[in-house]
Amino acid sequence: MSQLMSDGLGLMGFGMGTVFLFLIVLIFATTIMSKLVVKFAPEAVPAPAKPRTAPSPGVDPQLLKVLAAAVKEHRSRRK
Amino acid sequence: MSQLMSDGLGLMGFGMGTVFLFLIVLIFATTIMSKLVVKFAPEAVPAPAKPRTAPSPGVDPQLLKVLAAAVKEHRSRRK
Amino acid sequence: MSQLMSDGLGLMGFGMGTVFLFLIVLIFATTIMSKLVVKFAPEAVPAPAKPRTAPSPGVDPQLLKVLAAAVKEHRSRRK
Amino acid sequence: METLLKFWHDTGIYAMEPGQFAMMVVAFVMLYLAIRKGFEPLLLLPIAVGTLLVNIPGAGLGWSAAEQAIRTGSPEVVDQFRALFGLAANADTAALLDAYHQAGTILYKQAVALGGSLGFDNGMLYTFYSMTIASGVAPLLIFMGVGAMTDFGPLLANPKTLLLGAAAQFGIFGTVLGAVLLTHFGIMDFSVQQAAAIGIIGGADGPTSIFIASKLAPELLGAIAVAAYSYMALVPMIQPPIMKALTTEAERSIKMEQLRSVSKLEKILFPLAVLVLVALILPSAAPLLGMFCFGNLMKESGVVERLSDTSQNALINVVTIFLGLSVGYKMSSDAFLNLDTIAIIALGLAAFCVGTAAGVLMAKLMNVFVKTPINPLIGSAGVSAVPMAARVSNKVGLEANSQNFLLMHAMGPNVAGVIGSAVAAGVMLSYLG
Amino acid sequence: METLLKFWHDTGIYAMEPGQFAMMVVAFVMLYLAIRKGFEPLLLLPIAVGTLLVNIPGAGLGWSAAEQAIRTGSPEVVDQFRALFGLAANADTAALLDAYHQAGTILYKQAVALGGSLGFDNGMLYTFYSMTIASGVAPLLIFMGVGAMTDFGPLLANPKTLLLGAAAQFGIFGTVLGAVLLTHFGIMDFSVQQAAAIGIIGGADGPTSIFIASKLAPELLGAIAVAAYSYMALVPMIQPPIMKALTTEAERSIKMEQLRSVSKLEKILFPLAVLVLVALILPSAAPLLGMFCFGNLMKESGVVERLSDTSQNALINVVTIFLGLSVGYKMSSDAFLNLDTIAIIALGLAAFCVGTAAGVLMAKLMNVFVKTPINPLIGSAGVSAVPMAARVSNKVGLEANSQNFLLMHAMGPNVAGVIGSAVAAGVMLSYLG
Amino acid sequence: METLLKFWHDTGIYAMEPGQFAMMVVAFVMLYLAIRKGFEPLLLLPIAVGTLLVNIPGAGLGWSAAEQAIRTGSPEVVDQFRALFGLAANADTAALLDAYHQAGTILYKQAVALGGSLGFDNGMLYTFYSMTIASGVAPLLIFMGVGAMTDFGPLLANPKTLLLGAAAQFGIFGTVLGAVLLTHFGIMDFSVQQAAAIGIIGGADGPTSIFIASKLAPELLGAIAVAAYSYMALVPMIQPPIMKALTTEAERSIKMEQLRSVSKLEKILFPLAVLVLVALILPSAAPLLGMFCFGNLMKESGVVERLSDTSQNALINVVTIFLGLSVGYKMSSDAFLNLDTIAIIALGLAAFCVGTAAGVLMAKLMNVFVKTPINPLIGSAGVSAVPMAARVSNKVGLEANSQNFLLMHAMGPNVAGVIGSAVAAGVMLSYLG
Ligand code: NA
Ligand code: NA
Ligand code: NA
Numbered sequence A, B, C: 001m002s003q004l005m006s007d008g009l010g011l012m013g014f015g016m017g018t019v020f021l022f023l024i025v026l027i028f029a030t031t032i033m034s035k036l037v038v039k040f041a042p043e044a045v046p047a048p049a050k051p052r053t054a055p056s057p058g059v060d061p062q063l064l065k066v067l068a069a070a071v072k073e074h075r076s077r078r079k
Numbered sequence D, E, F: 001m002e003t004l005l006k007f008w009h010d011t012g013i014y015a016m017e018p019g020q021f022a023m024m025v026v027a028f029v030m031l032y033l034a035i036r037k038g039f040e041p042l043l044l045l046p047i048a049v050g051t052l053l054v055n056i057p058g059a060g061l062g063w064s065a066a067e068q069a070i071r072t073g074s075p076e077v078v079d080q081f082r083a084l085f086g087l088a089a090n091a092d093t094a095a096l097l098d099a100y101h102q103a104g105t106i107l108y109k110q111a112v113a114l115g116g117s118l119g120f121d122n123g124m125l126y127t128f129y130s131m132t133i134a135s136g137v138a139p140l141l142i143f144m145g146v147g148a149m150t151d152f153g154p155l156l157a158n159p160k161t162l163l164l165g166a167a168a169q170f171g172i173f174g175t176v177l178g179a180v181l182l183t184h185f186g187i188m189d190f191s192v193q194q195a196a197a198i199g200i201i202g203g204a205d206g207p208t209s210i211f212i213a214s215k216l217a218p219e220l221l222g223a224i225a226v227a228a229y230s231y232m233a234l235v236p237m238i239q240p241p242i243m244k245a246l247t248t249e250a251e252r253s254i255k256m257e258q259l260r261s262v263s264k265l266e267k268i269l270f271p272l273a274v275l276v277l278v279a280l281i282l283p284s285a286a287p288l289l290g291m292f293c294f295g296n297l298m299k300e301s302g303v304v305e306r307l308s309d310t311s312q313n314a315l316i317n318v319v320t321i322f323l324g325l326s327v328g329y330k331m332s333s334d335a336f337l338n339l340d341t342i343a344i345i346a347l348g349l350a351a352f353c354v355g356t357a358a359g360v361l362m363a364k365l366m367n368v369f370v371k372t373p374i375n376p377l378i379g380s381a382g383v384s385a386v387p388m389a390a391r392v393s394n395k396v397g398l399e400a401n402s403q404n405f406l407l408m409h410a411m412g413p414n415v416a417g418v419i420g421s422a423v424a425a426g427v428m429l430s431y432l433g
Helices: A003-040 A062-078 B003-040 B062-078 C003-040 C062-078 D002-010 D018-035 D041-054 D065-072 D075-085 D093-102 D105-117 D124-134 D137-149 D153-157 D159-167 D170-184 D192-203 D206-216 D218-245 D264-281 D283-301 D305-312 D314-329 D339-369 D376-383 D388-400 D407-432 E002-010 E018-035 E041-054 E065-072 E075-085 E093-102 E105-117 E124-134 E137-149 E153-157 E159-167 E170-184 E192-203 E206-216 E218-245 E264-281 E283-301 E305-312 E314-329 E339-369 E376-383 E388-400 E407-432 F002-010 F018-035 F041-054 F065-072 F075-085 F093-102 F105-117 F124-134 F137-149 F153-157 F159-167 F170-184 F192-203 F206-216 F218-246 F264-281 F283-301 F305-312 F314-329 F339-369 F376-383 F388-400 F407-432
Strands: none
Touching (some): A003 D153, A003 D170, A003 D192, A003 D264, A003 D407, B003 E153, B003 E159, B003 E170, B003 E192, B003 E264, C003 F153, C003 F159, C003 F170, C003 F192, C003 F264, D018 D041, D018 D218, D018 E264, D041 D124, D041 D218, D041 D314, D041 E264, D041 E305, D065 D093, D065 D105, D075 D105, D105 E105, D105 F105, D124 D137, D124 E137, D137 D206, D137 D283, D137 D305, D137 D314, D137 F124, D153 D159, D153 D264, D159 D339, D159 D376, D159 D407, D170 D339, D170 D407, D192 D206, D192 D218, D192 D407, D206 D218, D206 D283, D206 D314, D218 D314, D218 D339, D218 D376, D264 D283, D264 F018, D283 D305, D283 D407, D283 F041, D305 D314, D305 F041, D314 E305, D314 F314, D339 D376, D376 D407, D388 D407, E018 E218, E018 F264, E041 E124, E041 E218, E041 E314, E041 F264, E041 F305, E065 E075, E065 E093, E065 E105, E105 F105, E124 E137, E124 E206, E124 E314, E137 E206, E137 E283, E137 E305, E137 E314, E153 E264, E153 E407, E159 E339, E159 E376, E159 E407, E170 E192, E170 E339, E170 E407, E192 E206, E192 E339, E192 E407, E206 E314, E206 E407, E218 E314, E218 E376, E218 E388, E264 E283, E283 E305, E283 E407, E305 E314, E314 F305, E314 F314, E339 E376, E376 E388, E388 E407, F018 F041, F041 F124, F041 F218, F041 F314, F065 F075, F065 F105, F075 F093, F075 F105, F124 F137, F124 F206, F137 F206, F137 F283, F137 F305, F153 F159, F153 F264, F153 F407, F159 F339, F159 F376, F159 F407, F192 F218, F192 F339, F192 F407, F206 F283, F206 F314, F206 F407, F218 F314, F218 F339, F218 F376, F264 F283, F283 F305, F283 F407, F305 F314, F339 F376, F376 F388, F376 F407, F388 F407
């Protein structure tokens, strides 16, 4: 068997082996992870802190903002 | 006549010649192209396929989406 | 006193000196500038020319544009 | 008069070679496919324009400073390249260009540096190629953006579909073997690196293909990229016959139960789990999967929305423009118009077919062992080509059972296929790099 | 005490040279024009800030690593530059800087590399200039974005207006001749390359001017860029008197018929036709027109909207910021405060006037031959300066006939002028590059 | 078998060093803080992922071409490095790496160039670091974006609050002195450059910290960046106790009068005034303050809104992604897991405390002289950390008097602190650079 053929076969065996190894380990890791999450943090997931986006007090009602944003967006597009 | 003068005149003749040559050829090319299009593809132009943007089934009504998008846009701007 | 210590002290004196010098001069500059502005250009500030954004004649009413912009924005996001 | 003659010699009409003309035709075909047929236009349109530009005779958009110097430099300049390449004083331009193209990395870099130091510039597309593809940066950034667009929810709800994404990688390695066999029987002459780069087309992942081709076989990059994106666009035509041939009507009608909902925390932890596995098992996959997981983590963490948005929009768009044009740099006639390209197109098709079949068969094999059966149609989505392949699974499923919505179930193997081919790419870099 | 003295010597008050002070005044004038008068603020504002920054005494934002090393290096460092330039051991800083500025490309690049290898950094604006302008990338990307914003519909509806765009390029070449004549009569001392770079101001196209100046006469780039953008802003003042002087009231009142609607396919094919013509006739225009047509094709194809959007927005904005700052690098007092700048300003104005006149006269000439007459006011739009010049045509037309809307008709020659000056730029690169 | 063994040796499980494992734990802690605790996630999340990636064993994402060559090159390749570093023929990899890491700028650059010319590539994170941080570009662009987001209105309405921003810089220089003292007493071994880089943490300005650390003490950059961003996130915890300890209930209840409205022209002129002062007094602050004022001018001028938008959004986001990942390059275990890091963390905390105290005390001192008293709580905002510190002032003020809204008043010293620490940075560069 030529060097090339053995390289090709080696790459195949090796490659599929690693792909399966990696993804099977990932199945186990994912499954365990999910079980732990479901057990210890059952959708507790508190809305993560958003220090930079905390609304400043006294903002306008929502719809006004929506329209204002759309208008601004629209204007910046027209340039 | 100095080398510089002849260079300048050469560049002028050459440049305007090429500009006119190019744009005149372009007039003919455009005219022929337009005639062929009008003849063989008279505004047939089917809306070109948009494989990536095909709407997924079961989307919300339009206005809701519009507002949602605007709100999201607005929020991302505020950060 | 070691070279390092004197370097450190020098940097401190020098640094705080420059910071205060800079910001104190800035206080004076700002104050004078504000006074001049209030005196000679009391909120005259004409809306600066916007050559590129001059509205083209015959545009649609505002709300329509707002919604159109939001829709477009929304669509481009979905891709 | 002399000037006029020089101008005439400078025009494209005079200077155009047949190969350049043929490549322009190729470019127009790609434009037709991209614009009229909607074949992955985001990549094929820039690639086509890059192909047009690089084949404009005499414009030199694809020449490095060295090639500019060799082709257009004064005799003294050219002499310096003769000296560098150790050629005789009467070596002509063709011989110099030959020596330049054959030069090893070190000599090649010296030549480009010499051209630059003599005041010649790199052509536009050469510059773009160096910055985006040769540096490896552009495919990685696209992978980051793709990561930020990917939802692993369906995969997390049914992790065993990762196996389908693994099986579909047979397309990659089967094709490697095919390329090796073609060489073995003297039909083609591929090195194992070239075979690997061709095989990765079967990964159905454009950026991965370009990344691997740029590392292992840059001389084939143009053909590989075009084949990869074309076949991704052809997935709705290639896959269904194979899927139907390998499954019974009953199998295709298998209804799959609703996926469980997946919590935010699981989605945050998943890219980290992948990263840790990469670190433990396959460090050579770190660039590709690292950027992919980074993008996904930005999305799922929910705390850096503006970064996630940018990587999905402005950044990936900019990179796509440059990546496409840069692929054009590899679309010169001598690199593209040869038997290699035909073999690449044939092998690429084989890769997609084998991958599709392997995915479907793996699903059938899994059904032997699991309690709740899997519809084997979702196996074909394991080739990735997100989200096209999952839509194909859904469509073929609906044909068999009009109440059978497989889309979400197929998204699991679909994104698993992305990970799978990135792992395959890592193996190739580790084995051959 | 010594430290205090050193600090005092480091301050700008102590170190500022009169030329730097004058350039700061120039910067403030530009800021006033940009902010208060709305003179092309997108470019003039960044250019003005770049001018301010590059003239901060001692900050060295415009110094290459070589200049940093020569000015601030230890005696051993400076000795290495003396050796490189072949200067005597007692050559002072001024002599070294002189040798550095006079150095040819090869020696210059060696000097910068030596500075870098000795651990000195390039200044911020020098870095920006190298990356964006010297590399040619920034003007090309802006041209791509402009292409993506351009609508060739009006031109396609009336292709013969391309002639107007051709005629207006007399502004370019007439100015070249003017610069050459000034030199011939010993008033100035321009090379033909410099004359060409000055002439291109008449193209009324900022990125084209910067691209050509960076290739043919980088030493004049600052003045040329400022003149080009200033005159583009002054189009509403420069053009009307010329237009009125060359036309009768009757001509100005000519009403043009409604333009036919143009199909999507024509709009897709047009940039491709231009590209093919570039390939056949003028390969040296390939970078500029290639990127322009690529941008337009992205827009008109309709299948890569996200790429088109990005090239019209995020990408062109980023490039504009860097391009503007980088032009500042060429705004040092010795490069700007001299007779050349005054000549450039005068010639640039002449270029705009000649181009305007040539466009109007060509329209009148065409009216001798064609059946349906053309309003000669749209001829002036051939200088490009999109869309300002078309608006001027419209406005002057309305003054003559308040029912005469020329805007859309003037858009044809307007965009034709962009192609025309890109062709002119290609000729210059081919003839002189 | 051999291949399998090689594969096993290539895996991370086999090759992971304890230090790399520990750094992965550090990365996960940072991710936890960023995602769950909201600690400056825009930077800490990318830094954490960069830390993960750079510590993947064998992946070499943080290796330069030289390190790649030394670690993985053939014996002939390695011999060339032995020759370059003047090492004996039997010097092993560890000795070579040692020589490489100890090399001065010139030798180091030669080594990297040699690696490149031998065909080795720079690792991804090394490339990002070189492009973004080593070049100084990324922090400057972030500063430009921050400038475009900053409103100097409150500061202009009450310019004397600039003094508070000045006083808070005692945090910087006090910490420098602290670091020097630690060395004086033999506890640590910092150079004055390192002491300065550590002190700048007290500026509470991420990009400034990274900029200065990259110039003065790149070996400490990882720890400094992490400390700077962590403490900025901790401002709401660090400051209130100090503020309360230094003020009486009565002082905290001082009500400040409504700020006057500031005209548009004043806002346009302010960044220009700062720029002129930089030019006159402290040219070495020109890069940082120049880009900052440029950003602010783009915003306030109102004529280049699209540039201002891009620099606040797409551009700053792209740069942030790369900057964060690039900081990871400096997060290798030998650079991070040592006493220096602990000292940096302790000194950084001290810097924040001293700065806070100095700001409050300066406000109290000012109250001795001015008619309308200042609420000393706004003094603490002088450390910058915009807008967190101003919110803290507001919150503590509300606790004392529920009708006392200090937010806008605190924004003055808050943005003054940005200018103050940029000035401090300029002094450091001028004094030590
Ligand atoms: Na795949
Ligand atoms: Na023009
Ligand atoms: Na600060």
